[in-house]
Amino acid sequence: MSSPFALISLGCSKNLVDSEIIVGHMLAAGFGPKVEPEAAELLFINTCAFIDPAKQEAIDTIIAAGRARDAGDSPASQKIIVAGCLSQRYAKDLVGILPEVDVFMGIDRALDVATIAQACLDGTAERIYTTDVSTYMPDFSTTRFRLTHKHFAYIKVAEGCNHACAYCVIPRIRGRHRSRSQRNIIKEARMMVEQGVKEINLIAQDTTYYGMDKWETRAKKDSGVDSSRGESLSTLLRELNEIEGEFWIRVLYTHPAHWSDELIDTFAQCDKVVKYVDLPLQHISDDILSSMRRMTDGAYIRKLVTDLRERVPGMGLRTTFISGLPAETEEHHAELRDFMEEARFERAGVFPFSKEEGSLAAKMGNQIHHATKKRRANELTMLQSNIADEIGQEMVGQTIRVLVDEPGLARGMWDAPDVDGSIHVDPILPVGEFADVTIVDSIAYELFAEGAQEPDFS
Numbered sequence: 001m002s003s004p005f006a007l008i009s010l011g012c013s014k015n016l017v018d019s020e021i022i023v024g025h026m027l028a029a030g031f032g033p034k035v036e037p038e039a040a041e042l043l044f045i046n047t048c049a050f051i052d053p054a055k056q057e058a059i060d061t062i063i064a065a066g067r068a069r070d071a072g073d074s075p076a077s078q079k080i081i082v083a084g085c086l087s088q089r090y091a092k093d094l095v096g097i098l099p100e101v102d103v104f105m106g107i108d109r110a111l112d113v114a115t116i117a118q119a120c121l122d123g124t125a126e127r128i129y130t131t132d133v134s135t136y137m138p139d140f141s142t143t144r145f146r147l148t149h150k151h152f153a154y155i156k157v158a159e160g161c162n163h164a165c166a167y168c169v170i171p172r173i174r175g176r177h178r179s180r181s182q183r184n185i186i187k188e189a190r191m192m193v194e195q196g197v198k199e200i201n202l203i204a205q206d207t208t209y210y211g212m213d214k215w216e217t218r219a220k221k222d223s224g225v226d227s228s229r230g231e232s233l234s235t236l237l238r239e240l241n242e243i244e245g246e247f248w249i250r251v252l253y254t255h256p257a258h259w260s261d262e263l264i265d266t267f268a269q270c271d272k273v274v275k276y277v278d279l280p281l282q283h284i285s286d287d288i289l290s291s292m293r294r295m296t297d298g299a300y301i302r303k304l305v306t307d308l309r310e311r312v313p314g315m316g317l318r319t320t321f322i323s324g325l326p327a328e329t330e331e332h333h334a335e336l337r338d339f340m341e342e343a344r345f346e347r348a349g350v351f352p353f354s355k356e357e358g359s360l361a362a363k364m365g366n367q368i369h370h371a372t373k374k375r376r377a378n379e380l381t382m383l384q385s386n387i388a389d390e391i392g393q394e395m396v397g398q399t400i401r402v403l404v405d406e407p408g409l410a411r412g413m414w415d416a417p418d419v420d421g422s423i424h425v426d427p428i429l430p431v432g433e434f435a436d437v438t439i440v441d442s443i444a445y446e447l448f449a450e451g452a453q454e455p456d457f458s
């Protein structure tokens with residue numbers, strides 16, 4: 001079966017886990033070695049379709065791969081297989097306009113990838129392998145080849161989403177929320193720690209909803225059941241925290257609506273859980289949050305931010321905001337700007353509203369002119385950059401724990417892999433290990449510790 005293959009993984013860490021499953025299954029079936037795209041007999045492009053720029057990136061990557069094949073930069077016999085969200089949602093629309101693609105493969109077909117790949121090489125493959133509604137869920141026993149650094153890994157605790165945020169199409173692509181069992185996740189985490197993983201990143205479309213889909217099922221069966229006794233992010237973190245070894249647990253993608261006092265206490269009390277929360281708030285105005293269908297309002301968000309800061313010492317907050325949702329006025333925008341100034345998030349990204357085909361927000365009246373959206377988003381980005389600068393300067397003189405990613409580069413508790421900044425450290429510090437370093441300088445999100453080499457800005 002041996003055929004060299006390559007994989008280009010686009011999008012977020014949730015997609016990266018699917019890419020790891022594709023690579024794992026290909027290697028287990030005897031395909032390989034894994035090579036660069038220009039040497040591959042089979043090229044997988046695992047795509048994202050969250051917003052228009054992500055779709056465009058996916059299509060550009062596909063077209064570039066086709067051109068490379070036509071130009072002889074990659075084997076003329078190379079097969080191009082497009083997997084992931086773009087295929088899941090748009091395969092039927094794209095099949096006629098992207099002739100360079102040999103096969104479109106939906107999310108649920110990741111486990112059949114070797115069979116599809118072989119059919120593709122044999123010339124017997126169909127053009128499309130997708131399901132209408134995704135129900136797929138990887139677990140501990142799913143074959144996977146990790147593509148991250150050896151010392152950090154992602155664990156997908158759930159798949160899909162039960163929300164109906166007006167600007168988002170992910171539930172249509174990824175299906176309803178389904179949580180893995182806590183036992184299954186703990187087993188995977190233990191194995192990772194034994195293999196030397198020092199940072200476990202828990203991911204899902206909505207990690208704070210972890211376990212709750214099962215509460216609903218149980219509550220429907222027996223309305224007398226106390227739903228608080230079900231598995232939850234809190235129970236999961238507490239059990240992960242008991243695993244022996246020196247490692248961090250990081251939680252990404254927490255929906256603000258599902259935070260509870262119990263979860264805040266868990267963050268405060270579990271020493272292995274990093275004091276960092278990824279909390280996509282999206283806005284602060286009641287009007288806009290209501291249009292977004294975020295199940296939160298300004299007062300709730302303000303209280304949550306205050307509680308997290310007061311009750312979890314050393315907490316760093318990362319968030320995202322969407323600027324320019326339909327009907328956003330200058331007053332709504334000013335309210336968001338004032339909130340960002342007052343909350344001083346350690347990390348924040350601001351994105352202009354993207355009108356996603358099939359989303360509720362795309363059909364709303366009062367769409368904002370793209371120049372206005374851009375201006376507002378730029379203004380908030382500039383503001384956040386000044387806040388980040390100030391926070392960086394406040395850290396000068398502090399000694400903090402970091403995890404070294406590569407020679408001279410590390411991340412602290414407030415830096416999620418691939419999303420946040422880095423800390424420049426002494427290049428002699430061993431890669432994949434924790435170290436305590438003293439911060440001596442900062443530029444925006446980049447910090448410099450004692451012994452770090454001068455950055456080369458040339």
Ligand code: SF4
Pocket residue numbers: 161162163164165168169170171205206255
């Ligand atoms: S919580 Fe909202 S934004 Fe996040 S995936 Fe679900 S629907 Fe989309």
